[in-house]
Amino acid sequence: MAFKGMNPEEGREVAQAVSDAGQQIMEIVGDMSSVVNSVEWVGTDYDSYREDWGSFVGGGLANLVNALEEKGKALNQHAEEQDTTSNQG
Numbered sequence: 001m002a003f004k005g006m007n008p009e010e011g012r013e014v015a016q017a018v019s020d021a022g023q024q025i026m027e028i029v030g031d032m033s034s035v036v037n038s039v040e041w042v043g044t045d046y047d048s049y050r051e052d053w054g055s056f057v058g059g060g061l062a063n064l065v066n067a068l069e070e071k072g073k074a075l076n077q078h079a080e081e082q083d084t085t086s087n088q089g
Helices: 008-038 044-088
Strands: none
Touching: 008 044
Protein backbone atom coordinates (compact mmCIF):
# COMPACT_ATOMS: atom_id res chain seq x y z
CA MET A 1 0.00 0.00 0.00
CA ALA A 2 1.36 3.43 -0.95
CA PHE A 3 1.77 6.12 1.67
CA LYS A 4 -0.93 8.77 1.50
CA GLY A 5 -1.13 11.89 3.57
CA MET A 6 1.42 13.97 5.37
CA ASN A 7 3.95 13.40 8.07
CA PRO A 8 2.12 15.29 10.85
CA GLU A 9 5.27 16.30 12.71
CA GLU A 10 6.78 17.73 9.55
CA GLY A 11 3.52 19.53 8.86
CA ARG A 12 3.59 21.08 12.34
CA GLU A 13 7.21 22.19 11.85
CA VAL A 14 6.33 23.89 8.57
CA ALA A 15 3.22 25.44 10.15
CA GLN A 16 5.37 26.90 12.92
CA ALA A 17 7.88 28.24 10.38
CA VAL A 18 5.08 29.92 8.43
CA SER A 19 3.67 31.53 11.58
CA ASP A 20 7.14 32.57 12.73
CA ALA A 21 7.76 34.25 9.37
CA GLY A 22 4.79 36.53 9.98
CA GLN A 23 6.09 37.47 13.41
CA GLN A 24 9.57 38.15 12.01
CA ILE A 25 8.07 40.42 9.37
CA MET A 26 6.22 42.40 12.05
CA GLU A 27 9.38 42.75 14.14
CA ILE A 28 11.36 44.04 11.16
CA VAL A 29 8.61 46.43 10.16
CA GLY A 30 8.36 47.69 13.73
CA ASP A 31 12.06 48.49 13.63
CA MET A 32 11.68 50.18 10.25
CA SER A 33 8.69 52.19 11.45
CA SER A 34 10.89 53.64 14.18
CA VAL A 35 13.43 54.63 11.55
CA VAL A 36 10.78 56.12 9.26
CA ASN A 37 9.33 58.15 12.12
CA SER A 38 12.74 59.42 13.22
CA VAL A 39 13.74 61.05 9.93
CA GLU A 40 14.50 64.75 10.31
CA TRP A 41 12.10 65.89 7.64
CA VAL A 42 9.37 68.48 8.00
CA GLY A 43 6.63 69.32 5.60
CA THR A 44 3.76 67.96 3.62
CA ASP A 45 5.95 65.50 1.69
CA TYR A 46 7.05 63.87 4.94
CA ASP A 47 3.51 63.88 6.28
CA SER A 48 2.36 62.19 3.09
CA TYR A 49 5.20 59.66 3.24
CA ARG A 50 4.41 58.75 6.85
CA GLU A 51 0.74 58.39 5.97
CA ASP A 52 1.64 56.11 3.05
CA TRP A 53 3.93 54.09 5.32
CA GLY A 54 1.16 53.70 7.89
CA SER A 55 -1.27 52.57 5.20
CA PHE A 56 1.25 50.04 3.92
CA VAL A 57 1.92 48.63 7.38
CA GLY A 58 -1.74 48.62 8.41
CA GLY A 59 -3.04 47.43 5.05
CA GLY A 60 -1.22 45.12 2.70
CA LEU A 61 1.50 44.12 5.12
CA ALA A 62 -0.95 43.38 7.92
CA ASN A 63 -2.95 41.27 5.47
CA LEU A 64 0.18 39.30 4.57
CA VAL A 65 1.04 38.65 8.22
CA ASN A 66 -2.55 37.60 8.96
CA ALA A 67 -2.52 35.29 5.93
CA LEU A 68 0.70 33.64 7.12
CA GLU A 69 -0.83 33.11 10.55
CA GLU A 70 -3.97 31.60 9.02
CA LYS A 71 -1.95 29.33 6.71
CA GLY A 72 0.06 28.13 9.70
CA LYS A 73 -3.14 27.36 11.62
CA ALA A 74 -4.61 25.55 8.62
CA LEU A 75 -1.53 23.38 8.24
CA ASN A 76 -1.65 22.53 11.95
CA GLN A 77 -5.29 21.52 11.50
CA HIS A 78 -4.35 19.26 8.59
CA ALA A 79 -1.65 17.66 10.76
CA GLU A 80 -4.22 17.00 13.49
CA GLU A 81 -6.59 15.47 10.95
CA GLN A 82 -3.78 13.28 9.63
CA ASP A 83 -3.04 12.08 13.17
CA THR A 84 -6.71 11.25 13.70
CA THR A 85 -6.96 9.40 10.39
CA SER A 86 -3.72 7.50 10.95
CA ASN A 87 -4.71 6.47 14.47
CA GLN A 88 -8.02 5.08 13.21
CA GLY A 89 -6.33 2.94 10.60
